[in-house]
Amino acid sequence: MECVEKLVQAVMEGDDEVAAEVAQEVVEKGEDLQPVVAKLTEAMRELGKQFETFEIFLPEMMCSSDAMTAAMDVFGPKLGASGAAKKKGVVVIGGAPGDMHEIGKNIVTTVLQSDGYEVADLGRDVAALEFVKKAQELKADIIAVSALMTTTMPGAKEVIRILSEQGLREKYKVIVGGAPTNGKWAKEIGADGWAENSTDAVTLCNNLMGVE
Amino acid sequence: MANKDVLIQALNYEEPARVPWVPYVGVHGGYLIGKDADEYLNSAELLYQGAMKAIEEYRPDGLPIAFDLQLEAEVLGCDLAWVKDNPPAVKGHVLDKVSLSDLRLPTEGDGRMPLVLKTAERLVQEVGKDIGLMGLVCGPFTLGLHLMGSKIVSKMVKKPDEVLEVMGFCAKVCAEMARMYLDRGIEIIAVVDPMTSTISPKFFDKFVVPSYDPAIEIINKFKAYSLCFVCGNATRIIPNLSRLNMHGFAVDENLDFKYVAEEARKNRKAFAGNLPLTTGLLFGEVEENIQYAEECIEIGKGPGFILAPGCDMPYFCEPENVKAVAGLVHGK
Numbered sequence: 001m002e003c004v005e006k007l008v009q010a011v012m013e014g015d016d017e018v019a020a021e022v023a024q025e026v027v028e029k030g031e032d033l034q035p036v037v038a039k040l041t042e043a044m045r046e047l048g049k050q051f052e053t054f055e056i057f058l059p060e061m062m063c064s065s066d067a068m069t070a071a072m073d074v075f076g077p078k079l080g081a082s083g084a085a086k087k088k089g090v091v092v093i094g095g096a097p098g099d100m101h102e103i104g105k106n107i108v109t110t111v112l113q114s115d116g117y118e119v120a121d122l123g124r125d126v127a128a129l130e131f132v133k134k135a136q137e138l139k140a141d142i143i144a145v146s147a148l149m150t151t152t153m154p155g156a157k158e159v160i161r162i163l164s165e166q167g168l169r170e171k172y173k174v175i176v177g178g179a180p181t182n183g184k185w186a187k188e189i190g191a192d193g194w195a196e197n198s199t200d201a202v203t204l205c206n207n208l209m210g211v212e
Numbered sequence: 213m214a215n216k217d218v219l220i221q222a223l224n225y226e227e228p229a230r231v232p233w234v235p236y237v238g239v240h241g242g243y244l245i246g247k248d249a250d251e252y253l254n255s256a257e258l259l260y261q262g263a264m265k266a267i268e269e270y271r272p273d274g275l276p277i278a279f280d281l282q283l284e285a286e287v288l289g290c291d292l293a294w295v296k297d298n299p300p301a302v303k304g305h306v307l308d309k310v311s312l313s314d315l316r317l318p319t320e321g322d323g324r325m326p327l328v329l330k331t332a333e334r335l336v337q338e339v340g341k342d343i344g345l346m347g348l349v350c351g352p353f354t355l356g357l358h359l360m361g362s363k364i365v366s367k368m369v370k371k372p373d374e375v376l377e378v379m380g381f382c383a384k385v386c387a388e389m390a391r392m393y394l395d396r397g398i399e400i401i402a403v404v405d406p407m408t409s410t411i412s413p414k415f416f417d418k419f420v421v422p423s424y425d426p427a428i429e430i431i432n433k434f435k436a437y438s439l440c441f442v443c444g445n446a447t448r449i450i451p452n453l454s455r456l457n458m459h460g461f462a463v464d465e466n467l468d469f470k471y472v473a474e475e476a477r478k479n480r481k482a483f484a485g486n487l488p489l490t491t492g493l494l495f496g497e498v499e500e501n502i503q504y505a506e507e508c509i510e511i512g513k514g515p516g517f518i519l520a521p522g523c524d525m526p527y528f529c530e531p532e533n534v535k536a537v538a539g540l541v542h543g544k
Contacts, residue, residue, distance in 0.1 A: 054412075057412040058365050058410040059368040059412075059415060062362075063369045063370060098295065099301075100301035100302070100303050102362070149295075179490070180489070180490040180494070182490060185495075
């Protein structure tokens with residue numbers, strides 16, 4: 001089997017060790033990395049679709065994401081700026097201030113990455129100002145705030161307030177999600193969108209970025 | 213006829229005399245008596261007062277003793293983050309610091325166990341004849357996530373034996389916690405395993421189903437009733453939940469309740485749900501909540517159906533909304 005096919009298979013099967021090994025072989029053979037990354041991204045999109053239709057579940061998705069990351073870590077230095085240009089967009093994501101939950105946010109992160117986004121995951125309980133600072137640092141397109149508690153939902157509004165105060169509101173799209181949130185509330189706080197689940201988050205980001 | 217009789221009828225998959233109603237009052241009990249969630253979940257007296265207030269206001273047929281899925285994890289050494297208007301959250305996973313072999317099963321004197329068990333004893337004594345009191349235990353998979361963090365999810369693929377070992381320990385914790393409640397006269401044990409909605413039916417059968425066996429064994433030994441609670445879009449594992457050797461299961465509003473009812477009835481199992489929490493009980497109007505409850509009843513009515521919210525009621529849940537549902541159930 002060709003190296004590239006083996007690599008795609010390792011990612012589809014979620015084997016990060018094999019993915020890293022084969023990625024190294026790909027580099028050593030001097031393959032053009034851009035088409036390889038394109039194939040891997042396509043594979044991850046396929047997995048994203050399977051996740052959406054319950055053909056695969058979170059464990060498989062997380063393993064494939066790990067395998068993709070392992071391959072990209074090997075490619076990283078060789079890809080340079082052109083690799084980054086292949087991304088659909090840059091998303092800064094985190095749990096709202098005071099919110100210690102992260103599994104939902106982690107799922108969204110994995111699915112967005114699989115669809116071709118560069119995602120900076122700031123973790124849980126992220127100060128509102130940190131979202132803004134990181135977005136500026138990474139020249140992000142989207143800020144995503146996850147709230148799993150009704151009491152931490154106002155943190156998303158605070159992010160929007162800081163952006164407005166600093167004259168940055170038009171620079172970033174702000175999206176929100178999490179079990180207690182809903183579209184009506186998202187509209188009320190002035191967010192650019194709300195997603196009910198990880199699949200909707202991808203659709204929302206694609207719509208906001210004007211990509212498919 | 214005691215209120216709990218209709219609940220027991222549903223758990224026995226009989227046609228109840230009227231719709232059984234179980235509002236999951238957890239931290240919301242603190243709100244009802246004007247106490248913060250952290251103070252509430254750290255006091256046997258307040259847990260008792262909150263439950264009594266909920267019984268007075270919401271006229272339930274069943275009620276949980278305490279809805280805190282972090283109780284066992286805390287005893288086992290996980291760090292918790294406390295807030296004033298929610299249950300605590302796990303912020304540090306104990307298996308990041310120690311190995312599984314270092315962990316010991318919780319005892320009745322550990323952590324907040326004494327205050328929860330004391331509350332159980334007191335409520336059984338005072339209202340147990342009329343209300344179906346529920347002992348809630350953290351499900352093995354959710355406890356595994358507390359202990360290991362989200363890496364347990366990918367290790368189900370990469371290191372299944374390690375996960376099975378952790379699940380084996382969590383199964384024992386779950387059974388032990390159930391025994392503590394049952395020893396105090398609790399008649400219904402709910403194994404609350406919300407995170408199982410993220411895994412496949414195959415993994416559910418492989419990793420999770422066997423982990424329920426020790427708890428089921430002890431529940432059956434006490435001739436008590438068993439329920440399994442899940443959250444999120446658990447559509448794919450509904451048939452598996454229905455096949456569990458339990459009396460029934462509970463779901464939230466993220467799935468099609470009609471489908472849930474159909475699957476539960478294939479195996480003559482009780483099923484509880486699925487009043488919307490956020491859009492309904494928390495932020496909705498009274499009329500909307502009555503409508504949601506009527507829709508649930510219309511779909512579920514008949515043997516096995518229990519009217520309940522999707523999950524633990526939020527701290528700030530609007531009492532008038534809950535009272536309206538109670539009014540609908542009781543016909544006034």
